[in-house]
Amino acid sequence: MSPESAAETKFNLADVFETVADAVPDRIALSYEGRQISYPELDRLANRVAHLLLDNGIGAADHVSLFLKNSVEHVTSLLGVLKMRAVPVNVNYRYTDPELQYIFDNSDSRGIIVELPEHQRSVAALMGELPELRTVFVIGDIVDELSAAAADLPDGRRVAIVPFAEEAGKSEARDFEPRTGDELYLIYTGGTTGYPKGVMWRHDDFFRKPISGGNPYGDPRKDLAEIGTAVKDFPSIAFLLAAPLMHGAASYSLFTFFTLGGRLVLMRDFDPSGIAGLIGPEQVQIVLIVGDAMGMPLVEEMERRKDEIDLSSLFSVTSGGAIWSHHNRERFLALKPDLMLRDNFGASESGNDGEIMMDDNGNLTVPPTDRMMVVDERLTPIEPGSGDVGYIARIGNVPLGYYKDEEKSARTFPTLPDGRRISILGDMGTVEADGTIVFLGRGSQCINTGGEKVYAEEVEAVLHAHPAIADALVVPVPDDRYGQRVAAVARIADGMTEPSIDDIQAFCRESLAGYKVPRTVVFVEEVKRTPAGKADYRWAKSTAASAEQPTPA
Numbered sequence: 001m002s003p004e005s006a007a008e009t010k011f012n013l014a015d016v017f018e019t020v021a022d023a024v025p026d027r028i029a030l031s032y033e034g035r036q037i038s039y040p041e042l043d044r045l046a047n048r049v050a051h052l053l054l055d056n057g058i059g060a061a062d063h064v065s066l067f068l069k070n071s072v073e074h075v076t077s078l079l080g081v082l083k084m085r086a087v088p089v090n091v092n093y094r095y096t097d098p099e100l101q102y103i104f105d106n107s108d109s110r111g112i113i114v115e116l117p118e119h120q121r122s123v124a125a126l127m128g129e130l131p132e133l134r135t136v137f138v139i140g141d142i143v144d145e146l147s148a149a150a151a152d153l154p155d156g157r158r159v160a161i162v163p164f165a166e167e168a169g170k171s172e173a174r175d176f177e178p179r180t181g182d183e184l185y186l187i188y189t190g191g192t193t194g195y196p197k198g199v200m201w202r203h204d205d206f207f208r209k210p211i212s213g214g215n216p217y218g219d220p221r222k223d224l225a226e227i228g229t230a231v232k233d234f235p236s237i238a239f240l241l242a243a244p245l246m247h248g249a250a251s252y253s254l255f256t257f258f259t260l261g262g263r264l265v266l267m268r269d270f271d272p273s274g275i276a277g278l279i280g281p282e283q284v285q286i287v288l289i290v291g292d293a294m295g296m297p298l299v300e301e302m303e304r305r306k307d308e309i310d311l312s313s314l315f316s317v318t319s320g321g322a323i324w325s326h327h328n329r330e331r332f333l334a335l336k337p338d339l340m341l342r343d344n345f346g347a348s349e350s351g352n353d354g355e356i357m358m359d360d361n362g363n364l365t366v367p368p369t370d371r372m373m374v375v376d377e378r379l380t381p382i383e384p385g386s387g388d389v390g391y392i393a394r395i396g397n398v399p400l401g402y403y404k405d406e407e408k409s410a411r412t413f414p415t416l417p418d419g420r421r422i423s424i425l426g427d428m429g430t431v432e433a434d435g436t437i438v439f440l441g442r443g444s445q446c447i448n449t450g451g452e453k454v455y456a457e458e459v460e461a462v463l464h465a466h467p468a469i470a471d472a473l474v475v476p477v478p479d480d481r482y483g484q485r486v487a488a489v490a491r492i493a494d495g496m497t498e499p500s501i502d503d504i505q506a507f508c509r510e511s512l513a514g515y516k517v518p519r520t521v522v523f524v525e526e527v528k529r530t531p532a533g534k535a536d537y538r539w540a541k542s543t544a545a546s547a548e549q550p551t552p553a
Contacts (some may be wrong), residue, residue, distance in 0.1 A: 045072075069269065084419070185202075239262050286315070293535075441458060504521055
């Protein structure tokens with residue numbers, strides 16, 4: 001891609017990766033279970049995967065589902081799909097068969113890349129219901145059920161079962177058709193409030209927003225030449241990605257640091273013990289987590305092993321995709337006071353919106369920015385300092401919409417009267433007099449108790465600060481008097497005794513108004529979350545609703 005001017009540049013993610021690989025041929029791109037893979041080697045492996053796809057019925061613009069846990073093959077598959085201009089589809093590997101059937105079918109996936117035997121069996125069970133499917137690529141041994149299912153499809157339809165290992169014999173050449181920057185990247189949301197929705201990102205918008213124009217520490221890059229020059233002067237950063245690659249925030253982090261020429265330290269699964277033990281040997285500088293769901297068990301492990309693990313290389317812990325409580329951050333700082341803690345604000349539908357800060361009162365805030373505003377239901381901006389609550393809207397380089405869902409696309413990605421497209425995801429907020437945006441929480445998790453509005457995230461952050469509570473979700477449950485009451489589902493911290501409801505309520509009253517204090521608390525062995533750390537609020541509501549009647553608050 002050779003644009004005539006920087007103003008006309010449209011970035012394609014494969015072009016960006018290849019530019020970096022050529023610019024820093026001596027750098028390690030990926031560290032995985034003792035294996036060190038350089039940028040040129042990773043580029044060659046991805047080229048082989050791309051040719052494997054092309055030689056087995058997958059073409060440009062075809063959708064390919066990555067039904068994979070973290071691995072080298074997951075990274076090379078993602079890059080390979082992008083190189084030959086196909087569309088990657090992220091798949092939550094913990095979904096049930098009906099949920100998987102929805103993803104494969106809704107995304108019109110013509111290819112599926114799968115590894116684990118149990119995942120292969122799920123694909124086998126669903127194959128007859130996936131009319132667009134043409135090829136399944138299998139990492140490792142192929143289970144008999146998958147081969148049998150492919151041989152017995154209705155209407156004479158054929159699905160090829162291809163060993164992924166065949167990529168070893170494929171070409172390593174970059175002889176792919178030219179890319180435009182208008183190619184699609186499809187990210188399915190977590191589906192915590194209903195069926196997942198496929199967010200359609202153009203590569204160019206993906207580069208400019210989720211990965212901050214290739215430079216989260218300064219001005220966005222203008223073209224590929226600038227990326228190639230800048231990456232040579234930017235020091236290699238070792239970043240450990242704790243989240244699964246199928247999570248939107250993880251893919252944002254992956255491409256951000258690849259664009260900077262960083263080294264990805266990848267683990268198969270989220271393992272607090274493994275992460276703590278790898279920081280020293282791998283000289284990890286940044287650990288990327290998803291809120292308290294990963295931050296809590298990680299800091300607990302670090303506290304237990306503080307005298308035996310080496311944290312000297314670590315200079316930052318960065319979170320994104322979920323609430324990260326003040327209490328959890330303080331525990332990291334107690335371990336290493338010079339740590340830089342960063343909480344990124346964003347979503348699958350908006351990308352990276354910048355850093356979210358916490359003020360002295362515990363409020364989550366975003367400094368004045370031209371990338372975000374707060375609007376009412378008529379899309380009129382909220383007056384700064386008015387105290388009015390509105391919807392936080394993201395501006396510029398937003399997705400094209402949801403795949404095959406025009407109604408939800410129109411509702412989530414409306415156009416302002418001045419022609420700017422925005423993204424409205426249901427996050428509520430106010431605007432202070434100086435333009436600072438105060439984040440209140442997701443409107444869908446707002447609890448209306450006797451006419452008072454309570455945002456679940458605010459209460460969760462306070463509960464996480466209680467020394468006896470390791471994790472908690474806050475939900476509404478029916479109440480005869482107030483319509484809804486505030487309820488919590490919580491896990492007791494290791495080595496602590498179960499606190500009384502009176503103790504919890506007294507603790508919460510120190511930071512919260514009385515109507516925000518939980519009136520019901522249910523203790524469980526595990527607070528259920530997705531592999532990406534997203535809260536399972538449907539489970540929490542059901543669990544809380546089955547509890548005994550509340551005590552007075």
